[in-house]
Amino acid sequence: MSETVSARPAADRRRAGPAVHLAPSKKTRTPLGWWRNPWRRPYILATVTWAYLAWSLLPVLIAIGISFSAGRSNAVWQGFSTQWWWGHPKSDPSGALFVSPELHAALIQSLRLSFLTMFIAVPIGVAFAIGISRWRGPAPAGANFLMLFSFVIPEIIIGISMFLFFTYLLKFVHLGTGAQLLSLVTYQVSYPVIIVRARMLTVGREYEEAATDLGASPTQAVRRVLLPLLYPAILVSFVLVFADTIDDFITVRYLSGGASTEPLSVKIYDFSRGTLTPAINAAATFLLFSTLVIALLGVYLYRRITSGQRGQAQEMSDYLT
Amino acid sequence: MPYATYTTGIGYRRDLIPDEQIRGMSNPYEILWDTKYKGKIGIYDDYREALSMGLLKNGITDLNTGNPKYINEAQRTLTSLINAVNVRTSINGAYLGIPKGTFDIHQAWSGDMVAAWQYTPTQNMKTWQTLGYWFPSNRKGAVFNDTITIPANAQNPVLAHHFLDWMMTYKNAMLNFSWNGYQPPQRKADPTTLTTTKSYYGEPYVFPWMADAVVFEKDFHVGYFEEELTPQVDQLWHNAWQAFNSA
Amino acid sequence: MPDAPVSRPHRRVRVLPRRRPRDEASGAWYPRWYWPGFALPGTLWMLVLFLLPFYVVVSIAFGTVDPVFQSPLPVYEPWWWTGRYLREEWGFATGEFRAVELRTIVYVVLATAICLVIAYAVAYYVARFGGKRKGLFLALLIAPFFISYLMRMLSWVELLQPNGYVNTVLTFLHITPHPINWLAGVPFTVVMGLVYGYIPYMVLPLYGFLDRIDQSQLEAGRDLGASPFRTFIRVTLPLSKPAILASLVIVTLPMFGDYYTNNLLSGSPKTTMFGNLLDNSMEATGQGPEAAVLVLFLVVFLMIPMLYYLRQTAKAQRDQ
Numbered sequence: 001m002s003e004t005v006s007a008r009p010a011a012d013r014r015r016a017g018p019a020v021h022l023a024p025s026k027k028t029r030t031p032l033g034w035w036r037n038p039w040r041r042p043y044i045l046a047t048v049t050w051a052y053l054a055w056s057l058l059p060v061l062i063a064i065g066i067s068f069s070a071g072r073s074n075a076v077w078q079g080f081s082t083q084w085w086w087g088h089p090k091s092d093p094s095g096a097l098f099v100s101p102e103l104h105a106a107l108i109q110s111l112r113l114s115f116l117t118m119f120i121a122v123p124i125g126v127a128f129a130i131g132i133s134r135w136r137g138p139a140p141a142g143a144n145f146l147m148l149f150s151f152v153i154p155e156i157i158i159g160i161s162m163f164l165f166f167t168y169l170l171k172f173v174h175l176g177t178g179a180q181l182l183s184l185v186t187y188q189v190s191y192p193v194i195i196v197r198a199r200m201l202t203v204g205r206e207y208e209e210a211a212t213d214l215g216a217s218p219t220q221a222v223r224r225v226l227l228p229l230l231y232p233a234i235l236v237s238f239v240l241v242f243a244d245t246i247d248d249f250i251t252v253r254y255l256s257g258g259a260s261t262e263p264l265s266v267k268i269y270d271f272s273r274g275t276l277t278p279a280i281n282a283a284a285t286f287l288l289f290s291t292l293v294i295a296l297l298g299v300y301l302y303r304r305i306t307s308g309q310r311g312q313a314q315e316m317s318d319y320l321t
Numbered sequence: 322m323p324y325a326t327y328t329t330g331i332g333y334r335r336d337l338i339p340d341e342q343i344r345g346m347s348n349p350y351e352i353l354w355d356t357k358y359k360g361k362i363g364i365y366d367d368y369r370e371a372l373s374m375g376l377l378k379n380g381i382t383d384l385n386t387g388n389p390k391y392i393n394e395a396q397r398t399l400t401s402l403i404n405a406v407n408v409r410t411s412i413n414g415a416y417l418g419i420p421k422g423t424f425d426i427h428q429a430w431s432g433d434m435v436a437a438w439q440y441t442p443t444q445n446m447k448t449w450q451t452l453g454y455w456f457p458s459n460r461k462g463a464v465f466n467d468t469i470t471i472p473a474n475a476q477n478p479v480l481a482h483h484f485l486d487w488m489m490t491y492k493n494a495m496l497n498f499s500w501n502g503y504q505p506p507q508r509k510a511d512p513t514t515l516t517t518t519k520s521y522y523g524e525p526y527v528f529p530w531m532a533d534a535v536v537f538e539k540d541f542h543v544g545y546f547e548e549e550l551t552p553q554v555d556q557l558w559h560n561a562w563q564a565f566n567s568a
Numbered sequence: 569m570p571d572a573p574v575s576r577p578h579r580r581v582r583v584l585p586r587r588r589p590r591d592e593a594s595g596a597w598y599p600r601w602y603w604p605g606f607a608l609p610g611t612l613w614m615l616v617l618f619l620l621p622f623y624v625v626v627s628i629a630f631g632t633v634d635p636v637f638q639s640p641l642p643v644y645e646p647w648w649w650t651g652r653y654l655r656e657e658w659g660f661a662t663g664e665f666r667a668v669e670l671r672t673i674v675y676v677v678l679a680t681a682i683c684l685v686i687a688y689a690v691a692y693y694v695a696r697f698g699g700k701r702k703g704l705f706l707a708l709l710i711a712p713f714f715i716s717y718l719m720r721m722l723s724w725v726e727l728l729q730p731n732g733y734v735n736t737v738l739t740f741l742h743i744t745p746h747p748i749n750w751l752a753g754v755p756f757t758v759v760m761g762l763v764y765g766y767i768p769y770m771v772l773p774l775y776g777f778l779d780r781i782d783q784s785q786l787e788a789g790r791d792l793g794a795s796p797f798r799t800f801i802r803v804t805l806p807l808s809k810p811a812i813l814a815s816l817v818i819v820t821l822p823m824f825g826d827y828y829t830n831n832l833l834s835g836s837p838k839t840t841m842f843g844n845l846l847d848n849s850m851e852a853t854g855q856g857p858e859a860a861v862l863v864l865f866l867v868v869f870l871m872i873p874m875l876y877y878l879r880q881t882a883k884a885q886r887d888q
């Protein structure tokens with residue numbers, strides 16, 4: 001390689017990549033030449049990307065802004081006010097987010113369902129991912145297919161089958177928080193499986209083998225070697241499952257036992273089809289904030305846990321290679 | 322226990338459609354097909370109510386009919402609305418959509434239009450005068466009532482009974498009516514005075530230009546009551562509704 | 569394994585008994601039940617709460633109806649199954665619901681195509697030209713995952729109101745003479761709503777893949793004289809086929825059951841999708857068998873792309 005560098009420096013400079021600006025030759029001055037220049041900046045792609053990001057995020061920012069609107073309309077901003085959050089909006093008797101008892105109860109139900117689902121679905125999913133990755137034989141393929149299918153299936157199918165299941169077979173499980181929880185976990189358990197499996201593919205088996213070679217029992221190998229390597233993926237699963245559950249409205253809508261077990265997402269859905277007030281924006285913004293809080297907590301825990309681990313992983317890879 | 326009585330008619334914007342126009346029509350249900358308001362016409366997202374309106378428009382008065390011919394004809398009538406005026410279905414288009422301007426004409430329960438004044442963007446008499454309600458003058462239209470019930474496995478039946486007693490007192494029922502718009506069946510109330518008596522909010526219970534929205538006891542004898550259907554007939558109605566929805 | 573006598577006389581080599589079977593791949597030892605034990609809770613959960621409800625759905629679909637109340641009676645023994653509801657709903661599915669089915673397929677195909685084009689472009693740009701800003705881009709791309717689908721749709725419902733900002737901008741720029749009612753049964757709105765809702769799920773897998781593409785393969789294409797465009801067509805695209813397939817599966821299959829996009833963005837029967845039929849039968853009382861049969865139809869329909877996808881990934885794994 002070094003010979004080519006000294007022999008043809010100009011050509012190698014060309015290979016440095018699109019970030020390098022060349023003195024435009026005569027050829028690139030014409031439009032066709034500009035189009036054909038392989039090292040020009042990807043203006044079209046850049047525009048598309050920034051346009052996509054704006055299109056993706058601006059509407060939500062506007063909706064958050066409208067939740068602080070002083071007026072009643074959902075379409076335009078009419079001055080700043082927190083009346084839809086904790087005030088008493090003069091134009092709508094049904095009240096603000098933290099004041100209206102209906103929305104308040106729904107809020108509590110949302111948080112309850114999300115936390116419970118998170119702490120049930122992620123351990124099951126992580127254990128399943130670990131087991132499936134290492135298990136050999138035909139049976140895991142079937143279980144794997146089930147998990148994958150439950151991930152891509154439209155949620156309405158799970159909602160309907162769960163509803164029929166609880167009303168015709170398992171009648172002792174009444175519609176309500178219990179039924180909602182069971183179906184939410186069923187829908188969410190494949191999420192951590194996919195995330196952890198992806199991570200396990202990159203982790204590989206060398207560390208466990210090293211641990212068992214050094215005399216660790218299987219349990220010790222898993223607990224002290226494999227799991228710590230998976231902490232980032234597990235944390236990500238917690239956050240994503242929480243985010244997914246708190247917004248879920250399809251399954252829980254069919255399985256709610258009454259107005260008291262309807263979480264906030266269902267209320268937002270019902271109101272979106274009719275009573276559009278900025279209070280709904282406030283409710284949706286609150287869901288977003290709670291997800292962000294959990295995400296920030298996850299990031300903080302991630303940094304704390306992996307700050308030591310990054311050092312450990314480095315040492316181990318130095319030892320092995 | 323009956324809680325609210327209402328009739329199902331058509332709510333409309335009085336400033337766009339003069340009262341005389343809709344009352345002068347031979348079949349006022351046909352106002353829903355007026356292409357001048359294309360895209361701003363709505364019917365209820367309820368299979369009984371929507372198909373009943375189709376039946377009434379075709380002149381069938383039995384709103385519990387099991388005759389497949391009538392039901393299918395009603396369904397075809399509704400489907401023609403889609404092509405004619407781009408009809409939309411909603412459940413609160415009457416009291417939310419009409420004041421907001423999303424709809425100009427919407428199938429409406431009487432209580433919806435009576436309470437619609439609370440949802441107008443500007444709260445003054447001029448805006449309130451744009452809300453109108455039509456029901457056949459001979460009172461031969463759809464009437465129904467809502468009920469409050471205490472289920473057998475209620476956890477607090479005594480409290481529930483007390484609540485019902487409280488709701489049935491004249492003062493509380495009329496207070497609820499002021500906000501709700503749905504007329505409670507009260508012996509003490511005189512329906513003829515509802516357009517002149519002031520409610521809790523200081524305006525008449527029912528605005529005078531919406532006099533059709535008042536429910537009289539005789540409406541239940543003259544009008545067409547929606548009863549519960551047998552499962553087989555219900556299936557026919559539901560299939561017709563699915564067919565309409567999959568246009 | 570019997571003792572193996574060696575050819576040298578007066579010597580016998582004792583073979584150690586195999587008490588510890590070696591795991592061939594890793595060389596470490598685990599008891600046979602170890603890994604299955606990890607997978608057991610998840611498998612049990614799926615069996616009881618995923619497969620069993622499906623069986624109940626099938627039993628209701630093939631079941632009978634109570635003669636008095638007409639409430640559905642699930643029939644759990646396969647030999648008593650009747651095809652009555654199946655025939656009835658099949659009649660509907662090939663008759664009245666044909667328009668809805670066709671419309672659903674058209675919407676989903678359109679929306680997926682648009683998603684793919686935009687998502688691939690964005691993923692390609694961020695993966696190859698992101699540079700220092702890659703972290704920022706990634707954060708912005710992941711953000712929609714934390715925003716609920718409802719909130720994103722809600723924001724569009726508000727923007728598309730007759731007096732909303734979209735109409736304000738359009739009339740200000742004189743693109744349209746008067747405000748358009750976007751929410752009144754406009755198929756364009758529904759398709760774009762689907763695109764908006766599902767596109768984040770497509771960008772991330774594509775980005776993940778394009779980020780890991782081996783640069784040397786692309787450079788080889790360039791070295792052999794292909795223009796950037798041809799390199800893209802001949803090298804990058806074929807390489808990304810598995811990633812495209814995976815992201816298609818993640819996006820298209822749920823889209824077939826989508827009903828809320830239509831409910832939120834359009835109140836008209838003109839744009840109903842198959843999911844709306846399911847939702848309607850759930851909201852009506854006494855339509856349990858209809859819901860069950862429609863669920864079956866949808867599941868069977870979705871199995872086809874699922875099995876195709878599994879075959880492709882299995883083939884790819886074997887090829888590697």
